Amino acid sequence: MAITTFADKTVVVTGAASGIGRATAMAFAREGAHIVAADLHTDALEPVRQEVEALGVRCMSYAVDVADEAAMKTFAAAVQSRFGAPHVLINNAGIGYLGLFLRSDLEHWQRILDVNVMGVVHGCYFFLPMMIAAGGPRHLLNVSSSAGNFPSPSMGAYAASKGAVSIWTEGLKMELADSNVHVTTVCPGVINTPIVRNWAGVAPSVSDETLAKMRDYYQREGCAPEVVARAMVKAVRKNGDIVLSGPKVGLAYHVRRVSVKLIRAIMIDFSRKAGYL
Template sequence: MRVCGVDMQEFSGRVAVITGAASGIGSALARQGAAEGMKLVLADRDEGALRALAGELRNRGAGVLAVTTDVAVPDQVAALADTAFDHFGHVDLLFNNAGVLISGYSWERSIEDWQWIININLMGAIHGLHSFVPRMLAQKTPGHIVNTSSLAGLLASPLMGPYTVSKQAVVALSETLHYEFESIGAQLGVSVLCPGPVATDIAESGRARDLAGAVPDDASQQMLGYLRAGIAAGMAPAECAAKVFQGIRDEAFWIFTHEEFKPGYAARCDSILSGRNPHYEPFSI
């Protein structure tokens, strides 16, 4: 019996809401959604970049709504949902994608830094679920939710505490939702996107905080430099978006962009099952 993750083969005419749509993976999802004939609700806190993307996609004939939104603020996500449902009447695909990244020793990043990243990366997705899922369930039509986690959602590394914690929680949230949708026989499916390096601006997202607060120590600077280089050389966002749409079509819960990190996931499982203490092996990104 098919209990969830239903019939998302045809995207044309369906409505997608994308957070973090103004850059990187989000804008690539928007471009692919437009190419698939979807109607789009684009949300980001960067109003200028959001407007520019909306203009580009409208020029290509897509039905697009741009809603400036900070996903860390529950009322703004609720307003985003109201606007989307008022305008298009339904929402079929929700991408909880907005995210930010900082580096630093867990005990040295301030409580405000921890709250900042968790409020965006984790609470942003939770705000999305709260505002959209009840109405998507009530539609009683097939729908799907994609939560963007990360390679870091499955593998911890030093100097990445707040980011890793937020992204592992997004994996747990997504698994929970999957079981919940199964248990109620919902027509909604869920996927968790765990990208490896994709060439976007993510490594710059904490720069303003680093400048405003304590300057990160040498180890954090080194980690950021390593991340910047790996991300700059990463997969094209359009390729990542294509894998996401294929994953939805395949009803895949796990959406990976890079196979080469799977041995790392296996090593983590082995550490758990064997009882051996984990040992960090720097992975090349």
């Protein structure tokens, strides 16, 4: 059974201070859901909290680093004591990375994996038991990326992290197939969010010119984060399996299944145009 109405339901969104997370928190709040908005710092969440509450629903803002196991355990307990088990959990927080593999350092690899993979693992590990125990329809959305389906050059660590999220989420769907929790993998493509302005990791070899070109590309070609947010609301209502949002993402996803060589050529061309190859 799917969750079809959101009034008085609780939706947890990590990385809710910006981009897709922020748009998603707002989209569910507009549907009447109470929001738990988590991010690294509460001051960055303050505008989101105010906008959500202006819609007449409750909002709990919470500062947590999703990579921190102990902090995520405490976060889940705090949510449970205030709202009970969430109806929808969206593991969205993530960071980008740009740089050719042989010109990158291993420190970036570690942080990308800690946030993008372990952040999602922690969310699932600490929230799913209470969501299952509470019963009734519940929904988990793990935000991966189109990079988790087909990598692009210069984003190796990022693609590795998102590939891990996609493939692990697929396995989790099987483990939860007979449970009350439906699982959706969210694979956005190029979305115009601050992620390219706040790249957590940029290899020193990436020039300012390349970065500027890439930012322009995201601003020009990227779709709005609200599009992804609306697709997530729909995925919950319809018990969707996968969300493919962004320019040509659905097409590329299906081309990849037919011809790896073709998608490789497309990705090389895309990366050159975007300026990072």
